Amino acid sequence: MEEERQDLPARPYHPGPNRFTFFAGVIITTISITVEATTHICAEVFFDPIPTIWHLLLVIFVPLAQFQVWFAIRKGAADRLALPAFLNALTIGISLFYSIVYLPLLPMALLALLFGVGLLPLAPFMSLLASLIMRHQLRRVAATAPRRSFAVKTTGLLAGLALTVGFIGMIELPATATTYGLYLASASTPETRSDGIRLLQKYGSKDVLLRSCFNRTGWATDLIGSAFSIKSPITPAEAQKIYYRVTGETFDASIPPERVGVKLTTRDTISFDSNQGGTTVGGGKLEGLSLASSKLDGKVDADGGVGYMEWTLVFRNDSDVQREARTEVKLPPGGVVSRLTLWVNGEEREAAFAGRSQVRAAYQQVAIQQRRDPVLVTTAGRDRVLVQCFPVPPNKGEMKIRLGITLPLELEDETHAKLLLPHFVFRNFSIPDAVKHAVSIQGKSAMWPHNGLFLASRQGDVFSVAGAIDDARLSISSSSVTLNQYDVEETWSKDPFNPGFVITQSVAEQSPVHLRRIVLVIDTSATMVNQIPEIQGAMASLPSDLDVKLVLANASGLVESLTVIDPNSQNADANFTTFDSGKFNGGADNALALLKAWELAAQKPGNNAIVWIHSPQLLLLSPVDELRQRWERPYGPKLYSIQTRSGADEIERSLDGIDEVKSISRSPSLQGDLEILFGQLTGRFKKLEFVRSSKKFDKQIEMSGAVETSDHLARLWANDEVARILALRDKSLTDEATTLAVRYQLVTPVSGAVVLETAEQYRASGLEPVDAGTVPTIPEPEMVALLIVAGAFLIWLMYMKYRKQGRGSCTV
Numbered sequence: 001m002e003e004e005r006q007d008l009p010a011r012p013y014h015p016g017p018n019r020f021t022f023f024a025g026v027i028i029t030t031i032s033i034t035v036e037a038t039t040h041i042c043a044e045v046f047f048d049p050i051p052t053i054w055h056l057l058l059v060i061f062v063p064l065a066q067f068q069v070w071f072a073i074r075k076g077a078a079d080r081l082a083l084p085a086f087l088n089a090l091t092i093g094i095s096l097f098y099s100i101v102y103l104p105l106l107p108m109a110l111l112a113l114l115f116g117v118g119l120l121p122l123a124p125f126m127s128l129l130a131s132l133i134m135r136h137q138l139r140r141v142a143a144t145a146p147r148r149s150f151a152v153k154t155t156g157l158l159a160g161l162a163l164t165v166g167f168i169g170m171i172e173l174p175a176t177a178t179t180y181g182l183y184l185a186s187a188s189t190p191e192t193r194s195d196g197i198r199l200l201q202k203y204g205s206k207d208v209l210l211r212s213c214f215n216r217t218g219w220a221t222d223l224i225g226s227a228f229s230i231k232s233p234i235t236p237a238e239a240q241k242i243y244y245r246v247t248g249e250t251f252d253a254s255i256p257p258e259r260v261g262v263k264l265t266t267r268d269t270i271s272f273d274s275n276q277g278g279t280t281v282g283g284g285k286l287e288g289l290s291l292a293s294s295k296l297d298g299k300v301d302a303d304g305g306v307g308y309m310e311w312t313l314v315f316r317n318d319s320d321v322q323r324e325a326r327t328e329v330k331l332p333p334g335g336v337v338s339r340l341t342l343w344v345n346g347e348e349r350e351a352a353f354a355g356r357s358q359v360r361a362a363y364q365q366v367a368i369q370q371r372r373d374p375v376l377v378t379t380a381g382r383d384r385v386l387v388q389c390f391p392v393p394p395n396k397g398e399m400k401i402r403l404g405i406t407l408p409l410e411l412e413d414e415t416h417a418k419l420l421l422p423h424f425v426f427r428n429f430s431i432p433d434a435v436k437h438a439v440s441i442q443g444k445s446a447m448w449p450h451n452g453l454f455l456a457s458r459q460g461d462v463f464s465v466a467g468a469i470d471d472a473r474l475s476i477s478s479s480s481v482t483l484n485q486y487d488v489e490e491t492w493s494k495d496p497f498n499p500g501f502v503i504t505q506s507v508a509e510q511s512p513v514h515l516r517r518i519v520l521v522i523d524t525s526a527t528m529v530n531q532i533p534e535i536q537g538a539m540a541s542l543p544s545d546l547d548v549k550l551v552l553a554n555a556s557g558l559v560e561s562l563t564v565i566d567p568n569s570q571n572a573d574a575n576f577t578t579f580d581s582g583k584f585n586g587g588a589d590n591a592l593a594l595l596k597a598w599e600l601a602a603q604k605p606g607n608n609a610i611v612w613i614h615s616p617q618l619l620l621l622s623p624v625d626e627l628r629q630r631w632e633r634p635y636g637p638k639l640y641s642i643q644t645r646s647g648a649d650e651i652e653r654s655l656d657g658i659d660e661v662k663s664i665s666r667s668p669s670l671q672g673d674l675e676i677l678f679g680q681l682t683g684r685f686k687k688l689e690f691v692r693s694s695k696k697f698d699k700q701i702e703m704s705g706a707v708e709t710s711d712h713l714a715r716l717w718a719n720d721e722v723a724r725i726l727a728l729r730d731k732s733l734t735d736e737a738t739t740l741a742v743r744y745q746l747v748t749p750v751s752g753a754v755v756l757e758t759a760e761q762y763r764a765s766g767l768e769p770v771d772a773g774t775v776p777t778i779p780e781p782e783m784v785a786l787l788i789v790a791g792a793f794l795i796w797l798m799y800m801k802y803r804k805q806g807r808g809s810c811t812v
Contacts, residue, residue, distance in 0.1 A: 018070070018073070018074075018133070018137070020130070020133070021066075021070055021130040021133050021134055021137075022067075022070050024126035024127060024129060024130040025062075025063070025066035025067075025069075025126075025127055025130030025131060025134065026063045026066050026067050026070065028119065028120075028122075028123050028126050028127070029059075029062055029063040029066065029123050029126075029127050030063045031120065031123075032120045032123035033059050033060060033062075033063070035120060036049060036050060036120075037056065042121070046105065047101075048221075049101060049102075049221060051211075051221065052171065054171040055171065055221060058094060058167075058171070059094070059098070061090070061091075061094070062091050062094050062127060065087040065088070065090060065091045066091055066127070066130065066131070066134070068083075068087055069084045069087055069088045069091070069131075069134050069138070070134065072084035072138075073134060073137045073138060073141060076141055077141075081138060081141060084138060085138055085142075085156060086156070086160055088131060088135055088138060088160075089135075089156060089157045089159070089160020089161060089163075089164075090160050090163065090164050091127070091131045092128065092131045092132065092135065092157070092160070092161065092164075093160060093161045093163075093164025093165060093168075094164055094168075095124055095125075095127040095128035095131050096128055096161075097164070097168055097221075098124035099124040099125050099128050101221055102121060102124050102125070105121045106121075106122075106125070108121070109122050110122075172221060174203070174204070174205035174208065175205060175208050175221075177199065177203040177204060177205070178200060178203075178204040178205045178208040178209060179208070180199070181196050181197075181199040181200035181203070181204050182196070182200070182209075182212060182234050182242060183196070184199060185197050185199075185200060185242045185245070185246075186234050186238050196242075197242070197245050197246060197586065200242070200246045201585060201586055204246060209239065209242070209243045209246065209247070209251075210243065210251060212234055212236070212239040213236055213239045213240045213243050213251035239251070240619065241621050244586075244587040244618070244619045244621065245586050245587050245589070245621065246586050246587070247586060247587065248526040248527055248585075248586050248587040248615075249587070249618075250618040250619050270284035270285070270286060270287060271286075271287045271319075273286055273323065273324065273428070275326070275428070276324045276390070277324065277363075277364055277367060277388075277390070279360075279378075279386065280326075280386075280648070281326045281327060281386070281426045281427060281648060282326065282428050284428065285427075285428060285429060285430045286323050286428050286429060288318040288320075288323065288394075289315065289316075289317050289318075289319065289323040289325060289392060289428065289429040289430070290316050290317075290318070290430045290431065290432055290435075291313065291314070291315060291316070291429055291430070291431045291432075291435055292314040292316035292398055292435065293312075293313070293314040293435065293438075294312070294313055294314075294435065294436070294437045295311070295312045295437075295438045295440075296309060296310075296311050296312075296421065296422075296439045296440070297309065297310050297312075297440050297441075297778045298310070298419070298439075298441040298778070299441075299442050299443065299710075299778055300409065300419055300441060300442070300445075300447075300483060301443065301444070301445075301709050301710055302409065302443060302444075302445035302447075302483040302484060303445065303491065303707050303709065304491045304493070304505070304707065304709025304710060304713065305408055305411070305417060305491065305505065305507075305690055305709075306406070306407070306409065306709055306710050306712045306713055306716060307406075307408075307409060307419055307443075307712070308338075308404065308405070308407070308710070308712050308776050308778065309405045309407065309421075309422065309441075309778075310402055310403070310404050310405075310777075310778050311329075311402070311403045311405065311422060312400070312401075312402045312403075313400070313402075313403070314398055314399070315389070315392045315399045315400075315401075315429060316392070316396065316397070316398050317392040317393060317394055317395075317397050317398075317399075318395075318396055319394055319395075320394050321394050322390070322391035322392065322393065322394055323390075323391065323392045323394075324367070324388060324389065324392070324428075325387075325388065325389050325390075325392055325399065325428065325429050326386070326387070326388040326427070326428045327386075327388075327424050327426065327427040327428070327429070328384055328386055328425050328426040328648045329384065329385050329386075329387055329403070329422055329423070329424060329425070330383065330384055330423055330424075330425045330646075331383045331384065331385060331405060331407065331422050332383070332405070332407040332408075332410070332419070332420040332421070332665075333383055333408075333420065333663065333665045334383070334407065334408045334716070334719075335383060335405050335406065335408070335422070336406050336407075336715065336716070336719040336746050336747065336748065337377055337385055337403060337404065337405055337406075337747035337753065338404050338405065338406040338712075338715050338744075338745055338746055338747075338775075338776055339351070339402070339403070339404025339745070339775045339776055339777075340375065340377050340401070340402070340403060340404065340747075340753040340755060341401065341402040342374070342375045342389070342399075342400070342401050342402075342755040343400040343401070344757055348402070349757075349769065350755070350769045350770050350771075350772055350775060351375075351377075351753040351754060351755045351769060351770065352753070352754055352755070352756070352762060352767035352768055352770065353741070353745045353746070353747070353751060353752070353753050353770060354742055354751065354752070354754075354766075354767055355738050355742070355750065355751060355752075356378055356379075356738075356749070356750055356752045358752075358765070358766065359376060359378070359751075359752035359753065359754040359767070360378065360752065360754075361765070362374070362756060362765035362767060363376040363388070365761075365764075365765065366757070366761050366765075367391070374390065374754055374755055374756050374757065374761075375387070375388070375389035375399075375401050375755045376389070376752065376753070376754045377403070377747050377752060377753045377754075378747065378752040379656050379657075379747060379748060379752075380648065380653050380656065381652035381653045381655070381656050381663070382641070382652060382655075382656070382661050382662065382663040383663050384425070384648075384653075385747060387401075387403065389401055401755075403422075404775070404776055405422055406712045406716060406719075406746075406776065407419075407420075407716075408690055408716055409483065410665065411507065411688040411689070411690070412482070414507075414688070415484065416482055416483070416484065417482070417483050418480050418481070418482050418483070419480060419481040419482075419483065420480045420665055421439070421480065421481075423471075423474045423475040423646075424471065424474075424475060424646075425646045425647055425648060426616075426647055426648040431470075431471045435471075436468035436469060437468065437469055437470070437471065437474050438466075438468050439454060439465075439466060439467055439468070439469065440464065440465075440466040441454075441464060441465050441481055442462055442463070443462075443463055443483060444461055444462065444463065445463060445483045445484045446458075446463050446483070446484040447463050447464075447465055447481050447483045447484070448465070448481070448482055449465050449467075449480075449481050449482075450480050450481070450482065453467060453469055453473060454466055454467035454469075454481070455467055465481055475646050476668070489506060489507070489705075490504060490505065490506045490706040490707070491504070491505045491506075491706060491707045491708070491709045491713065492504045492505065492701055492707075492708055492709070492713070493708060493709050493710060493711045493712075493713040493714060494697070494711060494714075495694065495711070495714040495717075496711045496714060497714060497718070497743055497744050497745075497774075498694070498714075500696060501695065501697060502694070502695060502696075502697045502701060503692055503694055503714045503716075503717045504692065504693055504694075504695060504701070504706065505690050505691065505692045505709075505713055505717075506690070506691050507688055507689070507690060507691070508688070509686050509687065509688060509689075510688070510689045511680070511683050511686065511687065515606060515607055515608065515609060515682065515683075516547060516604040516605070516606035516607075517548070517549065517600070517601055517603075517604050517606075517608045517609075518542075518546065518547070518548050518549075518608070518609050518610075518611060518678075518681060519548075519549045519550075519597040519600045519601045519608070519609070519611070519637075520539070520548065520549070520550045520551065520610075520611050520613070521553060521590065521593045521610060521611070521613070521614070522551070522552050522553065522579075522613050522614075523588050523590055523593075523612075523613065523614035523617075524553055524554055524583050524585075524588045525553075525584065525585075525586065525588045525614075525615050526584060526585045526586055526587075527615040527644075528584050528614070528615055528644065529584045531613070531644050531670055532579050532584070534669070534670040534671035534674070535579075535670070535671075535674070536579065537671045538670070538671045538675050538678065539674075541674075541675050541678060542678055542682075543682055547604070549597075549600050551593045551596050551600070552579075552583070552593070553588040553589060553590045553592065553593035553614075554583070554588050554589070554593075587617070587619070587621070588617075589621040590612070590614055590651055591617075591620070591622050591623075591624050591627055592622060594610070594612065594627055594639070594651070595627050595630070597612075598610065598627070598630045598636070601637035602636065602637060607638070608638075609638050609639075609640060610639045611640045611642065611674075611677065611678075612639060612640065612641050612642065613642050613644065613670075613674070614641070614642070614643060614644065614649070615643070615644055615645055616643055616645065616646070616647030616649040617650055617651050618647060618648060618649070618650060619650060624651060624654040627651075627654075627655070628654060628655060628658070631655065631658045631661070632658070632729050633729070636660055637660070638660045638661075638662060639655075639660055639661045639662065640662050640664055640677060640681075641661065641662065641663050641664065642664045642666070642670070642673060642677070643663075643666070644670060656749050657726050657750070658726075659723045659724070659726065659727035660727075664677060692713065692716060692717040692720055693717070712776065715744055715745075715746060715776075718740055718741065718743075718744035718746060719741075719746055719748065721740060722737045722740055722746070722748045722749075722750065722751075725737040725740070726749065726750070734750060737750050738750045738751055745770055745774065745775065754767070756769075
């Protein structure tokens with residue numbers, strides 16, 4: 001009987017449908033992937049298991065392969081197991097990988113099973129168990145075949161696992177390299193930090209860097225990188241500085257990609273405002289917040305060299321939450337904010353001027369805590385102010401403010417002056433394409449715009465330029481107006497804030513005294529690459545006998561690695577103006593370079609100068625306290641800042657209030673601007689400047705032939721006087737400077753302006769809004785028309801009265 005049974009052919013193995021393997025390997029896995037890809041529950045609470053499209057494809061492959069293997073086992077075809085066995089080896093590797101990733105959640109998931117939840121976090125473990133069971137079943141099916149399939153052997157399993165490890169390693173390599181680079185870049189030794197920056201610039205992933213800046217733990221699939229994170233965790237603040245060094249951008253200017261399954265491109269706006277109520281604009285545009293309208297009206301007196309502009313802005317909020325509008329505004333050189341208003345319930349309210357800390361405290365109290373309607377303006381560096389208003393009401397709500405700017409004209413020569421317009425340099429709101437800046441400038445001298453940006457006209461003795469331009473054109477340096485100016489030797493005006501006194505103004509030729517050395521500091525950030533030819537051309541114009549030193553800023557964070565070139569030394573490069581464009585990458589730390597430049601400039605006695613050519617440094621990479629302390633010493637070198645593109649510079653903001661820091665107005669040609677500056681510093685070109693002084697009123701002033709001009713001259717004098725007092729570096733005089741700025745209603749480094757909603761809020765903050773009769777104004781066009789109509793009506797009444805009186809006398 002036994003011999004007969006041995007002669008019988010082997011019966012095929014039919015395991016039948018295995019419900020557990022199908023349920024655990026296909027159904028649960030599919031549900032888990034679908035839920036996570038659509039709701040991101042795990043990503044929101046713990047970590048992101050599918051951070052890239054490759055991870056999504058990897059996990060989708062598992063249930064598809066599991067179904068194919070399950071179907072092959074059910075069919076029992078022993079001669080067709082090569083593909084199912086290979087797929088099974090891959091699913092074992094992927095399931096094992098995700099089981100390790102989800103291992104920290106295993107105790108929590110098992111506990112959650114007691115409450116009827118927690119099955120989805122167990123999906124990788126269940127998939128792994130189902131894969132191992134299927135592997136055993138595949139072997140039993142293969143045992144019935146005359147020749148065992150190689151794919152079902154242990155060597156086949158190892159080959160499949162090796163392929164899985166290789167593929168996962170490839171998709172995790174950018175994250176691993178980035179995490180390791182972050183680990184090096186945050187080390188304690190400068191050399192290691194420099195190596196980390198170079199590694200990140202070559203092999204790092206920008207998305208991984210961004211996620212680390214936002215404190216997102218979405219890269220838990222990077223097992224090797226996670227080990228470095230556990231050993232030396234990187235704080236978001238550290239990651240933000242590293243990101244800037246690597247890319248030259250601030251972290252909040254680039255938003256991380258949305259998670260897989262929603263959107264794979266970066267967004268242009270952010271929904272959460274982490275800078276609300278702070279002292280910086282922030283890099284992202286707030287979702288729903290936009291500029292609804294902009295009107296810029298101005299009046300200028302070319303002979304007096306003064307002007308006044310009012311910028312009326314309306315912000316709109318289409319989101320469903322309150323927003324704070326923030327922007328950094330570049331003022332014309334020497335300009336100062338002298339008026340601030342806010343429309344509350346349709347009524348225009350004037351601001352209160354007070355010490356900088358007092359107005360900010362009032363804004364914080366009302367805007368952030370009480371969430372009412374204030375607007376605040378403070379300085380943000382030389383010729384810059386930070387404007388912030390909160391709240392812009394949600395659901396298509398609007399907020400309207402007005403900024404008054406007193407400004408001096410810029411002298412081009414004895415008979416021509418130039419008016420530069422204010423513009424945004426940084427903002428957290430968008431500007432729709434349909435929104436234009438409506439500009440209107442009036443004066444009593446002939447004027448014409450540059451590049452045909454506006455239309456010029458004349459009505460009687462009034463000249464004007466007007467037009468509507470987009471924000472990009474307003475922000476360029478060529479958006480200026482040239483005015484004819486008579487050769488007036490002296491102008492004057494009554495001082496409205498100091499009765500019995502007048503302000504006189506004359507034009508003087510300024511040139512540096514005993515200039516011994518010029519130190520050039522060049523920013524080597526990636527955004528400066530296109531400026532190299534113009535910088536080279538301008539440097540070639542420097543006199544050969546001038547003592548010049550060159551400092552190249554860099555992103556390494558190493559003072560020792562700063563490139564310092566002395567063209568007069570024997571060891572200097574043959575071509576002083578030759579730069580290696582390969583060195584211009586990432587974001588350079590200009591603070592270290594400026595500190596080195598200050599030391600070089602101070603080595604020689606005299607009125608030495610530092611010329612700083614740079615992109616805006618949007619983030620402080622190292623403390624600037626020591627740099628500020630250097631300039632707080634008397635008789636330090638002057639710093640001439642030339643910014644190559646628009647943006648907020650945190651170093652200039654930190655040096656706010658230091659008179660030796662000069663911001664150079666730009667024209668379309670960087671080379672031309674540098675050549676003019678070099679010529680002025682070396683005495684080859686003369687520079688005309690206004691000189692103002694205060695004196696008691698004397699009848700001889702009116703009889704001297706001096707031309708009387710607008711009382712804005714008094715505000716400009718007060719702004720100069722505040723700067724002069726602060727330049728004395730005597731802290732005991734700070735209160736004197738603040739009192740002067742508040743009396744003349746100016747926003748300076750020691751004072752600010754704030755508009756609150758109610759009288760109670762002003763009293764609670766110890767503030768008092770200014771009298772509407774003391775603020776400068778520009779009549780609205782509607783008001784001008786109304787005055788004309790009213791005047792005509794009065795003339796008609798007087799005429800009718802005269803006719804009536806005439807008729808009465810005739811009858812008599």
